[in-house]
């Protein structure tokens with residue numbers, strides 16, 4: 001026989017068990033998400049955050065990696081001071097920006113109309129075929145591409161010079177190329193004023209296809225009704241493109257530009273291979289920041305200075321991307337569909 | 338304003354012919370509705386009239402001028418799309434003024450005309466918004482406004498209300514009708530909803546499988562449907578269509594239904610020869626028989642009762658068939674009760690089988 005008091009006690013016991021259960025469950029609920037993302041977190045800490053912090057740490061030290069970790073010497077801001085006063089660094093900055101702009105703009109100016117034509121003029125398989133064809137340069141190894149262009153650009157045996165010579169012999173248009181025989185052999189990769197344009201062409205050739213794919217995807221999202229509405233509103237083909245299609249792919253342009261800015265400022269393989277990895281080519285005309293940073297670290301074995309340059313590069317990219325977001329972000333990111 | 342005429346118009350997509358030899362004249366200022374089931378070619382026809390699609394053969398005339406080769410702009414039509422097709426990147430104001438901007442009008446004039454249209458459609462508050470910030474009904478009104486601003490010769494509507502909820506649809510239907518009574522611009526209105534077509538249009542064109550079935554005023558179509566398709570399509574609830582046999586004895590004509598029921602029909606409304614026919618009975622013309630003396634009666638058992646307030650919609654089982662009856666007397670009935678319904682001879686439709 002249980003008294004009323006007993007019952008009351010029992011009820012309290014049950015309540016205590018319940019609350020502790022609830023607490024445990026709440027804690028489990030808090031803890032579970034962390035458990036699930038822990039594999040990624042471990043990888044992130046080990047391979048992203050640690051190297052990042054180590055780079056920052058390194059940039060304040062002088063260190064020859066061959067001499068071992070013990071040889072690290074704190075030098076304060078010396079590395080930064082040294083690089084910011086180095087003519088090579090500023091040359092590299094100039095080259096990088098020059099290449100970023102001259103390769104960046106044409107990539108998009110060419111890719112957008114081609115993508116538009118692909119989407120509006122071709123259907124199904126044919127469009128996929130053309131798109132895939134233009135995508136091939138992007139998926140081909142940059143080193144292989146650069147090597148092929150290295151031989152195309154070759155002064156005496158390169159096919160580019162041979163073509164120019166042949167063109168100068170063609171009757172009517174030959175007049176346009178009359179200067180070619182006198183200029184032979186044109187040394188595309190060993191004349192300081194030709195190196196950057198030669199590199200730029202390879203970069204444009206390689207990345208335009210990638211942008212075409214992005215923009216094709218963009219133009220495919222524009223519903224056919226909008227073009228019909230534009231026609232009813234009196235737009236000709238150009239106005240349909242300019243007033244309807246182009247504004248509709250703004251988010252895609254924004255995205256592609258972001259990738260181009262970040263990618264172009266890190267340009268390395270093309271200039272490296274085309275200048276044979278030799279101190280940035282004649283008069284460092286092909287020296288980009290990434291290229292320079294490679295030279296400092298692995299040719300001259302000054303890891304501290306290399307770390308400083310890589311952080312400076314990071315700051316440049318961050319600044320360029322911020323400017324891009326500041327000026328284009330509002331229109332590029334608006335979700336008005 | 339313009340008249341629109343179609344002559345022997347046909348359209349094929351590849352091997353599939355979707356419009357067959359259509360002929361239609363829309364008078365200046367008239368409101369014509371194209372109605373038919375989904376897939377019958379209404380949109381295709383409208384797009385051909387708009388100049389967005391090319392006819393495979395036949396002529397499109399506007400104001401008696403041959404316009405087959407003209408662009409939508411040159412035809413001076415305005416179109417309201419089912420999806421509204423508003424430009425997502427433009428504000429309401431820019432959407433409505435876009436046509437005028439393309440035409441090279443001055444900013445001031447654009448603003449003024451857009452303002453006028455916005456007043457008519459009560460869009461004033463929304464001018465600076467983007468379409469994504471509008472409700473379905475507001476988008477619909479902007480689409481209407483965009484057409485209205487232009488002062489076109491012809492309005493083309495492609496199912497403009499089908500994305501709205503029922504209440505809004507009725508409201509917009511009224512607005513469109515009022516708008517047309519005000520501006521009197523020639524309008525061609527596509528819909529699959531026969532009530533929308535009947536309530537809005539001066540004349541209704543009924544289409545099926547790319548062929549015009551009948552053209553007429555709403556009343557004509559209701560009273561004298563040309564064939565079984567039109568009969569079944571027009572009217573709500575739709576007409577009962579039963580198999581029967583036509584018999585002539587002297588001056589009287591009778592139809593005999595499959596269960597043996599005999600119904601008198603008016604002989605002069607029935608030019609058919611004796612034999613198998615289809616008998617059409619409108620639910621609202623079937624009345625519950627009061628006494629034993631009523632003529633032209635059908636007998637069946639009550640199978641379903643759907644009260645709608647003003648009427649009770651009944652389903653009556655009759656020789657294995659189900660007969661819809663719209664009863665306005667609201668007499669209480671029990672399920673499975675055997676009842677008689679009667680119909681006046683002149684309200685019986687007879688169609689060739």
Ligand SMILES: Nc1ncnc2c1ncn2[C@@H]1O[C@H](COP(=O)(O)OP(=O)(O)O)[C@@H](O)[C@H]1O
Nearest residue numbers: 350351355373374375376377378379380381382
């Ligand atoms: N561009 C096209 N290519 C091939 N077939 C089409 C095309 N447009 C419409 N059709 C076909 O034409 C027929 C009529 O279509 P549509 O005019 O859109 O019908 P509705 O508007 O009456 O629903 C349909 O069978 C449809 O599949």
Ligand SMILES: [Mg+2]
Nearest residue numbers: 379380381496
């Ligand atoms: Mg349609």
